[in-house]
Amino acid sequence: MPYRSALGLLAIAGVAALVGTRIVQIEEAARVDDAVVEIDAMATRVRAWTRVAVSDVRYLADVAVASHLHETGANLDAIHQDLVGFMLDNQEYLQVRWLGNDGRERIRIDRTARGLVRASDDRLRDRSQQNYVRNALTLADGEVFLSPIAPNTEREQNGQSLEATFRLATPVNVPTFGREGIAVLNLDTRFFFEELSVGAVTRGSAQVFLIDPDGHALYHTSPGRVSIESAERLPGPLETAIRADRKPEGRLHDAEGIWLWRTIDLGGQRHWHLMTRLPTSLLHRSALWTWLGVAFASLVAAGIYMAFVVLRRQLQQSVQMQQALEISAQAARDRAATAEHLREAESRFRILTEVSPNGLVLVSADGRILHANESAYTLFGHPPGSLDGRPIETLVPDGLRQRHAQLRQGFMQAPGRRAMGSGLELRGHRADGTQVPIEVGLSSFDSDNQTVVLATITDISERLRNEAELAGKAQELEQTVGMLEVANEELSELAYAASHDLRAPIKTLRAQLARLQSRHQQVLPEEGRKLLAYAIDAGARLETTANAVLDFARVIERPSTLETLSLPDLVQEVIGDLSADISASDADVRIDDRASTVCAVRGRPAQLRLLLQNLIGNAIKYRAAERSPEVRIGWQQRNGRCEISVSDNGIGIDPADQEKIFSLFGRLHHQGRVAGVGLGLTLARKIARGHGGDLQVESIPGRGSTFRFCLAAVEPEVTRQA
Structure with a gap:
């Protein structure tokens, strides 16, 4: 027992270790999955942000500047009004400009603390040496240059605060005039960085980076650690992994935690990397509590197990003693139950025999009556109890007693359950000498090591x-x-x-x-x-x-004799007979596509032709005024029968009138409009019933009717022999 207890404790410890490890793994995987979902969402927001900015700078070039230049010439006031309206609708933009082909500012709108300000002519600058201007002037129509996120030194030169700016520039193409400089849009990246900060906060200590193609950090969620000027670089192994992988997404495990990244394509072969780092401390934050919980549960399980072992040992000893007592008591109960069952069985047997309406007689192997019920005494007219011990031949007519004794001895050699005198008229001998017609059923069973026959006697x-x-x-x-x-x-x-x-x-x-x-x-x-x-x-x-x-x-x-008929041929003949009526009414009458091409039935040709003529003719006559008649004849063969149906799209029949149409000379309210005497459907139903079936109708008023009847089908091999 100690050996088994030790094995049980080891098993509990092993299970606890496995469960704890699995729980920690699941928690870490859940945190990583949450980070993947969030970085995907942030990457989607960055892509959407850049797409909107690209669309807006194209709008400035094509509508706010180019359209005015085309319509009014160099009307700077009209352009100024459009640019101001654009800036009012889009609070995330710091500056919007139109520069000429020489790189000099033609018009500039700045967002300041005092509101939107148009730069005066003496404050317009020559920006031809700026990298974004040189690149934008070389672009084709519709292309957009996206600058890196960098401090706006131009804004500082204009006496405004230094802010992280993202510039977009695109050529201005004026119809009939050609290239007229570029439109430039400066974005305040604080709006976007605030969204990244909100996303990172939802995951506690996780960190988010925005990295340029050269590996410099453009943004970091840890306040004060990375600024626009610091140009902090990624850790060497992470930068190497990103450059070597060249995939739009990936992950890297290191000693400090897990890195996840997504590459965001900005167009023009420019891209950013959006990264997040899950520190090891964040991943393992709940591991300690998990292991403490597992250890506590293991101790509880070990205590329960040891208590179970002790109680089980005591219970086994108690059970053994109880079993010994139970065996002794059960033997006494069995003896008493056996005696009671015998008494109950005897009582039930006597009740059953006395309430039976048939005469019941128990006969021993030597032919003497052991017991007869009340019905037997009544049937044969003897006083109750007077037949016990007498020969069974007492109940047999005088002339048959010797023969019956021989038959009884033959039955006892092979007793069983059967009817007595099968095929013969049996008669019983009553106490007054009269005879009564009877039926006798015999069955045998063993009782007290001897064969007993039960005769069940019925007065017929x-x-x-x-x-x-x-x-x-x-x-x-x-x-x-x-x-x-x-x-x-x-x-x-x-x-x-x-x-x-x-x-x-x-x-x-x-x-x-x-x-x-x-x-x-x-x-x-x-x-x-x-x-x-x-x-x-x-x-x-x-x-x-x-x-x-x-x-x-x-x-x-x-009726004439039945013949084997081809149902498709018979239907085609009837359609041919009605061709004149079909043409006159412009009706579409044909065999249903779902009907089989081969089907043979047993019937009388002339009667079946008349039956089909009546059904198809009625379908044509009782048409709806607003549509041409459509009649479909179909059939389905199963279980040796063929069900034929004739469906139409006519006026239909009210449910209350569906049996009236089969009565002799029975017609509905159409008598004045449709020719006929009211015998067609009566004949049709009589023909269907004469072939062992019936004619039934299913109809919806205003939508049409379907008539169905059945004929005996001929199996394929029978058809071939015919």
């Missing part, structure tokens, strides 16, 4: 009476169906004959009315012409009705 007298009654009802129903089929055939023949015989006189009537209209319409009075038009329209509707009734009679006659 009521069921046999119900079956006989159902057989009689079925025969009556079959006779009624036969009579209905005969009546249906007679009705179909009558409708067929009536509609067929009416077609000829209706055609004659329509022809005579048309002849009367063509020959005598002009001599008829107005009322006569109206009555003649009504008669012609009624004749057309009568002929349509007769044709619809004839189609209906053909559908309800004895």
Whole structure:
């Protein structure tokens, strides 16, 4: 045990060391990540600052100076007004000037403690020897010269305070006149340096440098350490690393901490380096407290571990004693529980047998009744308890008792669970000598080292009476169906004959009315012409009705045999049959692109053609007035069925009317506008149901409808054999 305790303490110490080291690493990494985010933000502000300054000096050259020179000549007052307005809008600029091609100041605006002051002519200077002037005069149009940040000695010569200044200069190009000197803008860098100082403060003791290309510090966040005049240089290893790396960003670890830098491109092959240093003291500021916390946690964990070891040893001894006592007590409880379970099992068995509606009889291996429930005594008419110990053959009719004893002995050789006398009519012998029809289920189980059979006996007298009654009802129903089929055939023949015989006189009537209209319409009075038009329209509707009734009679006659049909071919044939109506209505009727090119179904060709003609024809007729009809016929095959759909963009059907359209002669409010008698959808649904499916509609008023029905599909191999 001491050996294990020592190992546990060593493990705790090792884990504490790993955790402490990891926490310190995470804290240092977090500080470095914060510094990276801040230096990136500062670099972004420097770039934005320089871009704005470049844009402003170009504005001065192109607008404030060049435009006035082009429009008014050398009107210095107009230029002065623009320059003053510019300085008022931009407080970070110290001075703005226009110099001629000879390098002499033509106009200069200074920001002083008294405000903006225009230099008088006697205070304008010759700046041709200044480096920024010489460089700017050599630039191409649009190029900008950016000077280093340096003390403004010119400002000191003008009697003003010495300040760190950043100059930008660009040529002034006047249309039709050419090059007219340069525009110069002096920036007060204090605005920018204040932003860098604010950023550095957020990270405590971190330091920020702004370095020129020669490695001189232009700015440092430590007050009093670096000024514009001091030109303090970077540490040698850091300057060497920056020059050797030549990358826009990087980092360097040394004994004093971590250096991070970003290179800022100023244009014209000029650049600055923005740098920050994280001192080692800043990185490790919380390391001491971290290690103290880890050490304290380790001591607490070691104390808890040792307490656990002692308590565990005492607990093991207590558990061993408890287990010995528990084993002894459990043995006594098991014996008592076994006896109680036996009593409960016997009680449950007796309750189950007594409440069962079926007769239950327990039979020993030698065929004697061990127990029978109340339902068994009631079924066979014996007094309760009188069957115990008697042979089971007591309940078997006299002529079958010897045969039953032989069958019982055969069952006991291979006992199991099965129905007794499968396929035979079994009867039981009642105490009064009558017989009762029964069903018997047998199951066996072992009890006290002997096989016992449980016979479940059901009285089926009521069921046999119900079956006989159902057989009689079925025969009556079959006779009624036969009579209905005969009546249906007679009705179909009558409708067929009536509609067929009416077609000829209706055609004659329509022809005579048309002849009367063509020959005598002009001599008829107005009322006569109206009555003649009504008669012609009624004749057309009568002929349509007769044709619809004839189609209906053909559908309800004895159905023909089913054939294997190509659904794409059938749809194309129907579209061809309706080509005249399609052209007249400028309808777009075609098969849906998502439908498969091969699909075979089982159906009656003439009926399916009539079904599709009705659906597509209705889609064309019941169109919306504001758009041309669009009809799509599609299908989808799955689980041995093919679902066909016909969709349109017509007027749609109100949900309350969607079942009315399938009724015989059922029409909606479109009767006066669209020809028809109201039999089309009735026929269509009857055809769909005659093929083992149904016709359903989904519709949105004003947007269109979709009709769907199903047909039996033919598998591909069956189609190939056909």
